[in-house]
Amino acid sequence: MDSIELQGISVRYRREKIRSLKELVVRGLARRGAPYFYSLRDISLTVRSGESVGIIGPNGAGKSTLLRVAAGIVTPSEGVAIGRGNIVPLLELGTGFESELSGRENIQFNGALLGRSRAQMRAQLDDIIAFSGLEQFIDAPLRTYSTGMVARLAFAIATAVDAETILLDEILAVGDAAFRARCEERIRTFVREGRTIVLVSHETEEVVKLCKRTVWLAKGEIVADGPSEEIISRYETQR
Amino acid sequence: MATMRAVSSDAVFVRRTVAGDSLRALEEVRDLRAHANLLFELVHRDLTVRYKRSFFGFFWTMLHPLLLMLIFVAVFSGLFKHQTPHYETYFLSAYIAWNFFSQTTTNAMAGLAWNGALMKRVRVPRSIFTLSAALSGLVNLALSLAVLFVIMLVVRAPLHFSLVALPLSLLVVGIFTFGVSLALTAASVFFADVREMYQAGLPALLYLTPAIYPISIVPVQYRWLIEMNPLTFLVEIVRDPIYNGRIPSLQTFGIAFAFALAALVGGWIIFRRLAPWFDSRL
Ligand SMILES: Nc1ncnc2c1ncn2[C@@H]1O[C@H](COP(=O)(O)OP(=O)(O)OP(=O)(O)O)[C@@H](O)[C@H]1O
Ligand SMILES: [Mg+2]
Numbered sequence: 001m002d003s004i005e006l007q008g009i010s011v012r013y014r015r016e017k018i019r020s021l022k023e024l025v026v027r028g029l030a031r032r033g034a035p036y037f038y039s040l041r042d043i044s045l046t047v048r049s050g051e052s053v054g055i056i057g058p059n060g061a062g063k064s065t066l067l068r069v070a071a072g073i074v075t076p077s078e079g080v081a082i083g084r085g086n087i088v089p090l091l092e093l094g095t096g097f098e099s100e101l102s103g104r105e106n107i108q109f110n111g112a113l114l115g116r117s118r119a120q121m122r123a124q125l126d127d128i129i130a131f132s133g134l135e136q137f138i139d140a141p142l143r144t145y146s147t148g149m150v151a152r153l154a155f156a157i158a159t160a161v162d163a164e165t166i167l168l169d170e171i172l173a174v175g176d177a178a179f180r181a182r183c184e185e186r187i188r189t190f191v192r193e194g195r196t197i198v199l200v201s202h203e204t205e206e207v208v209k210l211c212k213r214t215v216w217l218a219k220g221e222i223v224a225d226g227p228s229e230e231i232i233s234r235y236e237t238q239r
Numbered sequence: 240m241a242t243m244r245a246v247s248s249d250a251v252f253v254r255r256t257v258a259g260d261s262l263r264a265l266e267e268v269r270d271l272r273a274h275a276n277l278l279f280e281l282v283h284r285d286l287t288v289r290y291k292r293s294f295f296g297f298f299w300t301m302l303h304p305l306l307l308m309l310i311f312v313a314v315f316s317g318l319f320k321h322q323t324p325h326y327e328t329y330f331l332s333a334y335i336a337w338n339f340f341s342q343t344t345t346n347a348m349a350g351l352a353w354n355g356a357l358m359k360r361v362r363v364p365r366s367i368f369t370l371s372a373a374l375s376g377l378v379n380l381a382l383s384l385a386v387l388f389v390i391m392l393v394v395r396a397p398l399h400f401s402l403v404a405l406p407l408s409l410l411v412v413g414i415f416t417f418g419v420s421l422a423l424t425a426a427s428v429f430f431a432d433v434r435e436m437y438q439a440g441l442p443a444l445l446y447l448t449p450a451i452y453p454i455s456i457v458p459v460q461y462r463w464l465i466e467m468n469p470l471t472f473l474v475e476i477v478r479d480p481i482y483n484g485r486i487p488s489l490q491t492f493g494i495a496f497a498f499a500l501a502a503l504v505g506g507w508i509i510f511r512r513l514a515p516w517f518d519s520r521l
Contacts, residue, residue: 080254080255089361
């Protein structure tokens, strides 16, 4: 079964944005051409369940945009995006965290964001706290956490829910070595269990370690797609 | 261009080309139901976080209408004494409904700016933040009503049996407010000045609504202005069971309900058209 199916996806943004009704009246009537910027251009990509796919590419290549489309967050300008099963995105930090709430309350809130019930979250609360290693801080407001601590919590929550597919966008980068090792271990377990991982990272070593397949993205288009070692060695020599 | 394949029903989401991706009402309702827990959390967060750090806490919600009531009652009760005995009840029964409308629409717009970051990072039904604003508003409305009933007991204003009709009236006001909020939030994502313009227009709308004054003081030739305002009827169906001691007439109720339905359908049509573009705007 396919977990994510992208057919001819393009995502474009207007270069010049009309921000207010006033601007619309003043300038909107005298608009020229089609000043679009393409973040993604005609991307077709299928991720089968059980696959571990890395996504690499320079800044601005469209990696994060691709994950957003795959998560069903962004509606493509062209093409169709289909997601199956329980897809949990873990994009950028601070995702849905409320700085005034405690770590514990944030676990509840994030669980709800990911579509979990209160009971489900309560059942997993201890696991999440244990994995994050934040027992001492869990009742302190989130604004007192460091960046790495927030990342720990986010990763612990996302991987605790019964996700079939996890989309990770440079999440491991901010954790310390010990936590990273634990995250990598958990990701491997995930893959072993037949779940699906899509991982965006600038750390090519990490991608080789965790993903069998790698997609190389540049300027919104797929440059290459294949076995990780092969794609990454090409990527490294090209750079 | 990729060929379109049949989409099996096990898909959790299907996102099509923006133009073809207008939300479908039934799908949205199903998605909202699946996120019932999130709705609960959002309302809970709305009601606690926003007041958590302030000294008065929860009571801020109540304080605002109370202060306003004192001012209005002090200024106007002498003026309207003859037309409206128990002016405080006359005013508050309508003003509470008005306040629910103005606060909820305003909060819904502010909330989308606040929650925009969430919408960019998790897939949630896009109308959930507007719905949660309306639900939080209803909770605040219930609290204000409790305060009003206490005031009515204190000043010995009569409590009527017609109060049994109140929940239905509130439901209609809630539907209307949710519909207007949908349109406003969608528009404000695209045009930053919608919020300011709306804020500027709200007081004018209040004065076009017979909340503070009885409609009988308005010269007959200008009444059409007030009767074109949906809020006139919405405020009326809330005031009737509380102050007038009667169940709203079928006509008044029918008009209010028609406005509510029109707001919901119109608001939804605007929202669903604009929703696929939210991401590029937030
Ligand atoms: N809302 C938006 N409006 C306009 N342009 C956007 C928007 N979102 C993304 N872009 C553009 O799309 C391009 C791709 O962005 P994206 O975030 O996907 O890159 P990335 O590959 O994740 O980069 P990085 O490695 O820096 O994280 C960028 O050039 C960015 O400016
Ligand atoms: Mg990125």
